[in-house]
Amino acid sequence: MSSEQQTDHGVSLQAQEEKIRQYCALYDLTLVDVVIDAGVSAKTLQREGLQKALSMLTCSQADGVVVVKLDRLTRNVADLGTLITEYFNTYALMSVCIERTG
Numbered sequence: 001m002s003s004e005q006q007t008d009h010g011v012s013l014q015a016q017e018e019k020i021r022q023y024c025a026l027y028d029l030t031l032v033d034v035v036i037d038a039g040v041s042a043k044t045l046q047r048e049g050l051q052k053a054l055s056m057l058t059c060s061q062a063d064g065v066v067v068v069k070l071d072r073l074t075r076n077v078a079d080l081g082t083l084i085t086e087y088f089n090t091y092a093l094m095s096v097c098i099e100r101t102g
Helices: 003-008 013-026 048-058 077-086
Strands: 064-067 092-095
Touching: 013 064, 048 064
Parallel strands: 064 092
Antiparallel strands: none
């Protein structure tokens, strides 16, 4: 989805961040950082923002990761398996689903 389409459907980066903030508030989670890989495809795990988030887990700066949708984390099932095996068997992974209208 293009950036323009994301804005039209309420899934802009700002809207995604707000959904994550609302989710954290609802479940009384402390949001320690918002990490954004703006303009970078989730087709690879070698993204600066993702690597920062994973590092925060292993350095005990965070206990889990909240994503808007799993496809914002990765678009590859094998990579998701790797993340689950290497990180999310120990740390929390929470996904907020954004409903699209129209």
